[in-house]
Amino acid sequence: MNWDKARRLMRLGRCEDQSRRPTRSFGPGGHLDPSSDVLADVRARSICVVSGKGGTGKSLVTASLASLAARRRRTLVVDGDLGVGNAHILQNVSPEHSFAEVVDGVCQVHEIVTPCRENLDLLGAGSGYAKLAGLSTYELHMIACGIEKLELTYDTLLLDSAAGISEQTVSFAAAADLVLIVTTPDVTAMTDAYAFLKVLIQRRPTAQPLLVVNRAADLEEASGAASRLLEVSQKFLGREPRWIGTLPEDRAAFRSVQRRSPVVEYEPESDLALALIDLAATVDEELYRTAPRGLGRMLLRHVTSAGAARLQVKRATS
Numbered sequence: 001m002n003w004d005k006a007r008r009l010m011r012l013g014r015c016e017d018q019s020r021r022p023t024r025s026f027g028p029g030g031h032l033d034p035s036s037d038v039l040a041d042v043r044a045r046s047i048c049v050v051s052g053k054g055g056t057g058k059s060l061v062t063a064s065l066a067s068l069a070a071r072r073r074r075t076l077v078v079d080g081d082l083g084v085g086n087a088h089i090l091q092n093v094s095p096e097h098s099f100a101e102v103v104d105g106v107c108q109v110h111e112i113v114t115p116c117r118e119n120l121d122l123l124g125a126g127s128g129y130a131k132l133a134g135l136s137t138y139e140l141h142m143i144a145c146g147i148e149k150l151e152l153t154y155d156t157l158l159l160d161s162a163a164g165i166s167e168q169t170v171s172f173a174a175a176a177d178l179v180l181i182v183t184t185p186d187v188t189a190m191t192d193a194y195a196f197l198k199v200l201i202q203r204r205p206t207a208q209p210l211l212v213v214n215r216a217a218d219l220e221e222a223s224g225a226a227s228r229l230l231e232v233s234q235k236f237l238g239r240e241p242r243w244i245g246t247l248p249e250d251r252a253a254f255r256s257v258q259r260r261s262p263v264v265e266y267e268p269e270s271d272l273a274l275a276l277i278d279l280a281a282t283v284d285e286e287l288y289r290t291a292p293r294g295l296g297r298m299l300l301r302h303v304t305s306a307g308a309a310r311l312q313v314k315r316a317t318s
C-alpha cells in the first residue's frame, strides 16, 4: 500500500470511529482552524523559489511575489532556508518561534505562524541552528504533516529555498506545484541553475520549471543567458524550463532590503518593482493553470521515497 492510500484510510477510519462526517472548524476571522481534524479537500497552490548558486535574489523575489499575492489571497511564506533563513527580515517581522522549535518538539507547525500583514503569514526558518540544515526523514515528516494541515487555510504558498541541491531543498522543490528558478546572467549562476534543474527533473520528471533572469543589465544580456540555459537543458536533459521573466539590476533592491520591505511595497514605481509586478501576473497564470497537489502531502511522498532509497543504498553497501 502506498503512503497516500494509507493516509486516506487512516483518515476515513478516524472519521468512522467518531461516527461523523469530517467537518471543518473555523477559527477567529472565519478562517479554518489548522489544529482541527479536517479532510484535505482544499489545498493552497504552491510555488518554490530556487537557485543553484546563493545570492541570486530568491528571497527578494519571494518577498515581493508574496506581498503582491496577499493583496488578493491568503498567502503563506515558508522560509525553506532552514537554519539561516532571512525571509522574515524582508517582511520586517521577528518570529517568536520557527522550525527550530518544531524540530525540537516544542511547537507544532501551526504554532509558529507569524502574521506579517493582512493576508500574509510566515513560517520562519530559524537562524543559527545547524541541525536544521540536515533534517532527518522523521523531522521532515513532522514539518510536512504540519504544512499539510496548515495549507488548508491558505490560497497560495511561497517557499523561499536555500541555495544548492541539498536533499531537503530538492524535496521541497519537487513537492511544490511550480518551481521558479532564479538566476543571474553570470556563468557560475547559470551553471548552478542547470545543476538544480537536472537534479529536480531526476527527482520529479513531470516538473514544469520556470526561469527568471535577475540582475540583468538589459534584455539582450538576459536573453543571451536564458537561451544558453534553455539550449543546454534541451540538449542534455531533453527538457527546458520556461523563461517567464527578466528583472533589472536596480539599486531599489538594496534600499528596500535595508528598509526590511519588499521592493514592490517600498519603491513600487521602480523598474524592479514594475518588472516584479509583471512577473507576479505570469506566475499567477501559471499557478491557476496547475491543479494544487498539496505541498505537505507531496513533501511526505518525496521525503519517504528519498528516505527509502537511502536505506536501500545503505543496505546494499553494508
Ligand SMILES: Nc1ncnc2c1ncn2[C@@H]1O[C@H](COP(=O)(O)OP(=O)(O)OP(=O)(O)O)[C@@H](O)[C@H]1O
Binding pocket: 051, 053, 054, 055, 056, 057, 058, 059, 060, 061, 081, 161, 162, 163, 214, 215, 216, 247, 248, 249, 250, 251, 253, 254, 257, 272
Ligand atoms: N535586481 C536586483 N538588483 C540589485 N540588487 C539585487 C537584485 N536582486 C537582488 N539583489 C541583491 O542581491 C542580494 C541577495 O539577494 P537575496 O538575499 O534575495 O538572494 P538569495 O538568493 O535569497 O540569497 P541566499 O542564497 O543567500 O538565500 C541582496 O542584497 C539584494 O539586494
Ligand SMILES: [Mg+2]
Binding pocket: 058, 059, 060, 081, 086, 160, 161
Ligand atoms: Mg535567501
